[in-house]
Amino acid sequence: MARRFPLLLVALLLMAPALARAAEDQFFDSDGVKIHYIVEGQGEPVLLIHGFTANIDVQWGLPGIIRELAKDYKVIALDNRGHGKSGKPHDPKQYGEQMVEDSIRLLNHLKIDKAHIVGYSMGGFITNKLISVHPDRALTATLGGAGWAQADDQRLAFLTNLAESLDAGKGIGPLIEQLTPPGKPKPTEEQMSGINQMIMLMNDPKALAACIRGMQALAVPEAKLKENKVPTLALIGEIDPLKIGVDELEPRMKNLRVIVIDGADHMNAFSNKAFIGGLKEFLAANAKNPKPAAAAAGSN
Numbered sequence: 001m002a003r004r005f006p007l008l009l010v011a012l013l014l015m016a017p018a019l020a021r022a023a024e025d026q027f028f029d030s031d032g033v034k035i036h037y038i039v040e041g042q043g044e045p046v047l048l049i050h051g052f053t054a055n056i057d058v059q060w061g062l063p064g065i066i067r068e069l070a071k072d073y074k075v076i077a078l079d080n081r082g083h084g085k086s087g088k089p090h091d092p093k094q095y096g097e098q099m100v101e102d103s104i105r106l107l108n109h110l111k112i113d114k115a116h117i118v119g120y121s122m123g124g125f126i127t128n129k130l131i132s133v134h135p136d137r138a139l140t141a142t143l144g145g146a147g148w149a150q151a152d153d154q155r156l157a158f159l160t161n162l163a164e165s166l167d168a169g170k171g172i173g174p175l176i177e178q179l180t181p182p183g184k185p186k187p188t189e190e191q192m193s194g195i196n197q198m199i200m201l202m203n204d205p206k207a208l209a210a211c212i213r214g215m216q217a218l219a220v221p222e223a224k225l226k227e228n229k230v231p232t233l234a235l236i237g238e239i240d241p242l243k244i245g246v247d248e249l250e251p252r253m254k255n256l257r258v259i260v261i262d263g264a265d266h267m268n269a270f271s272n273k274a275f276i277g278g279l280k281e282f283l284a285a286n287a288k289n290p291k292p293a294a295a296a297a298g299s300n
Helices: 005-014 016-020 056-061 065-069 097-109 122-133 154-167 173-179 189-202 205-213 222-226 243-249 273-285 293-298
Strands: 026-030 033-040 045-049 074-078 115-120 138-144 232-237 256-261
Touching: 026 097, 033 056, 033 097, 045 056, 045 065, 045 097, 045 122, 056 065, 056 074, 065 074, 065 273, 074 097, 097 122, 115 122, 122 138, 138 273, 154 173, 154 205, 173 189, 189 205, 232 243, 232 273, 243 256, 256 273
Parallel strands: 045 074, 045 115, 115 138, 138 232, 232 256
Antiparallel strands: 026 033, 033 074
């Protein structure tokens, strides 16, 4: 059964669109790169930006986040370039800030002036960069599983090994090891093989390597954190190794609220009830046009 589990998981993930959402696939041209997105629900716009190696359905659909938010909001979710059904360039220069601009171009394409921006992991770092360079486009920002990315952060040195591993067709082992909480067992060789099979089946490793090499461009200067005017929420698992970045962000960033999810790590925090609960509460508290109490109660 253990050997069959990765194949069963792959089958489930391939079925994810049918299981997770009813919205139709849409595409637009983002400066020469095809970007896949979906729109579901009505209300104030909420833009969802997924993490590395994920996609719309895995990050937001299967955990029920799109379904829950679409009760009250116009939910927009995109596959980041290099991921899902979007284009997959192999040039690192096509990533980094270009991923921020994809979100802005999507809002422009949909004729949306401002939106609530919600990102997880890599998507959280993209969100933080977005509000530092385009603060006028965000009603709020939510950094899920992400903190402060510094240009000279030596803890990110493992990204070089990750890019080289992907280029060599060896998978995302360095990332899995980095995201395993201290004191928790790392995946066995067999489990790692299954994870890598799944990742390789669903992704282009050369595009993922290029994406990793472009991520340093998502660093945000401390001065930008101190002048932040966008209401911002950080949602982080208690044992997520990336929590240290949130700990460093908290005393520096203005207009920041932090929610720590008890017992959660990087790989499961976004599917925790406390994640969607905290997110919905934050969005409602910062809605530009809040729903009347009776209408809000009726949506539950």
